Amino acid sequence: MTWQAAMDYCAGLDLGGRMEWELPSRQDWVNLLGNCEDGVVNGTSAGTCDGTLDNKTVDSMFGNDQNTYWSTGLIEAGTNAYAFQLGWPETWVSRLPIMESHHVRCIRK
8 A cells, every 4th residue: 555545544443442553653663673774763764674683573573474564754855755664574674655555564552
């Protein structure tokens, strides 16, 4: 789904009787992955995260789900709008056009 559709999906999600969901921020992903390049941490560039989580922990959260996930990190680059998102399991963070279709994982507020 597009970035805006992902934002709307999390905002309207009712799961397990709970409705307080949101799209994770770039910083949420950085905190989860750990050991990210400076540009990724401060939001100025794309890059990688070496990760402090072991594969068993990551697998328990994502399984074999090798996809790219949106975050709330909307940025402007020239006349195009982009959003930070995470590739998995390669643990890279990049800027992609918000009209592209990618996956969503919602977190509790």
